[in-house]
Amino acid sequence: MSRQHPQINLSRRSLFKFGAGAISTGVLTAGLGSNLLAAEKKPVEDITPDKALQELLDGNERFAKRKRRNPDQSYSRLVEVAKGQKPFASILGCADSRVPSEIVFDQGLGDLFVCRIAGNIATTQQIGSLEFGSLVLGTKVIMVVGHERCGAVQAAIKGDPVPGNIGSLLEAIKPSVESSKGKSGDMVENVCKANILAQIKKLKSSSVLSELIKAEKLKIVGGYYDLDTGEISIVS
16 A cells, blocks of 8 residues: 655745754654654754864865775664764765765765755756755755866856757856956866855855855855865855
8 A cells, every 4th residue: 555645835934934843853854755864973953054064174174184084984874874864064066076075075974965066056956955955954054166177167168069958057157257257367266266156146045045044054155176185165
């Protein structure tokens, strides 16, 4: 016999109000048809956005200095998070194979809620995913991570015709190309950082994420990854 899941019909505002309490009780997640019980190892409710950001930066420092601890990567952790996830941070990162979030931030299974797309752009679907990560799963920080010598950024600057749906990615970066014209320094780096800030602006326009920011339950920041050193620097 198939199980009938209850239907939920909530406005964004009521979803936010309902979700704030439901994050800890599991009511909202059950209504969404998911088993997202909090993992006990990291009580996210006790972590502030500032502490979550510091945890990311500390992990990246360990990675860059070749002092990785490889936390939360054991079989016992796998078994633990199989029961439900409670990541402390979300990452909107580029799909570039050289920037795997769990490695460069020295985190493990169940620690990060990661969305990856070429050019680290905030599409409607990416924004929805990050809303879910913050409102339902309880992540305390979202970091938009761009990186040195990004191929998508280089292609957007070059402006040549591209096949298939690749052009939709480049169109999203073009406003940052325009805003970076005439600035001193490396054009690719300037556009990459401008694009990071543009995507942060898009995320902050989300009613769900903006309400969490106002409630001091979430912080959204930008990070620029250096391919040569492995270091993340804050973009503001």
